[in-house]
Amino acid sequence: MSVKPHFPRRFRWLPALAAAVVLMLQAVPAEAAATDVGNDVSWPQCGKTLPKGQAFGIVGVNKGTANTTNPCLATQLSWAGSSTGTAGQPKVALYVNTANPGMAGSWWPSSNTYAGTAVFNPYGQCTANSAGAACSYMYGWAKAYDDANIRGISNPSAYDWWLDVETGNTWSGDKEANRADLEGMAAYFASINATTGLYSTATQWSQIAGTVPATSPLFTLPSWLAGARTLSAAKRNCSSAALTGGGEVTVTQYVSGGFDYDHSCV
Template sequence: MRDFSTRARYGMKAACTVVALLGLVVTGMTPVAAAPPSKNADLVGNDVSWPQCGKTLTTGQAFAIVGVTGGLANNTNPCLAEQLAWAARSTGGTVQPKVALYVNTANPGHEGTWWPSSNIYPDVEVPNPYGVCRAPAGEPEGPVDLPCSYMYGYAKAYDDATIRGVTDPGTYFWWLDVETENSWQIDTENATALNRATLEGMVDYFESITAGGKNAEGKAAGVGIYSTSYQWGIIAGTVPSSSSLAGLPSWLAGAKTLRGAKSNCSLPGLTPGSPVTVTQYVSAGLDYDYSCKG
């Protein structure tokens, strides 16, 4: 997750592509170095993922957020185990957990490598607030509608928690990385509603496994959203207060300095009632994270 100076309004982690490019662009974060010095000795964190595989990571970060997926919503960060071990050495000192996770998100529809055909995943029937995802007779995939979009998100979250190598997934805070670089529905009347349904499916699954969960520090598990207001608006549009996306913590990208990251803590969250709890800034092309409540 990073910001390139040539696209300040995006503020995210890899060279931006047009939203219409469906599902074929891998995103990532830049190599991590020691956090830049601060006159006020502010405690900052770092986020890492597959681009840092084989690289020497910084030491002394207050907290760390590790990418579980490898740039797309349907693959795995090959260095997840090593990076989780690195993250566990975070020093703490903020309200953020020493170790949190993030996952890529998308709604590729039929352009992806897999699309659901029913409300069953992997072998149980999933309660679906949008109704029944059902493949037409003779077809392997369901339509790109609200029920199947919800199921796609639920399935991706299930995979993130169960097959990518995360131990005790219910004890982590999970961030949904929502960026225009990944595959989304566009140019249809209900595109943002379809995208929201996918994200709601992910949220509902993660909330089902993190409810009441705490890590070794005693900090609550849960789920939040990483994006910028610009990208979020393109992908998800206006979120109704009845959505499970409403009120989730926001991790805002887009700042270029620590001072800017601090200022962004006062911005509105990405959804109704959403508190901004983490902001991201970029220094010398590297990503850092600031805890808005210390």
């Protein structure tokens, strides 16, 4: 048997207050209390009220494709700079869209020179009307150069750069050429002493890049794994296999309330 509590008349507002407090606590998302959780944002979040109190922020440099600029880049970089920085990640990092469109793209290289720089190409000479690994490497190098130099990023060497690898963008059916493209991007960022990582899901990565050989510079890059729907699932994904055999999962992503949240695994 339960006994209904009796409150003197002057305290009969207490049950209603207690119920209101319970409802308020239930409404606070779990993410708000997590010091190892950040957010990633880009052009789809332009004009939206962004999350507050994030541990770290990862900002998209492009507008969905590798040859575009996020129109809200400056605003979102400022937002990321307000991160608390309490997780094992830099307060601000960047991610870039990647692709390998071949000669179907709006621009495709025809030599090993870009922006006045003669680039060392481990796949040989890129020549006109070639969509193989050599020109794919140069395409990736050029897009990374553009991301660092013409999108509005100050001091690009100060950031970690994540390569966003998704089937929604245009890719060659040649996985070696796709890997060469990503290697070219990583090579440019390495040339300015910036750190690079790989973002994808295991399925998308397999379709685009396949198995990365140990000789590839991609082999030891860290992985940011997408695909989770809850924080608990994202935490479990920290134990998943990295995208490459020599890499480590350092960040996992999940979606909540219309925003991307990111859990630091380190």
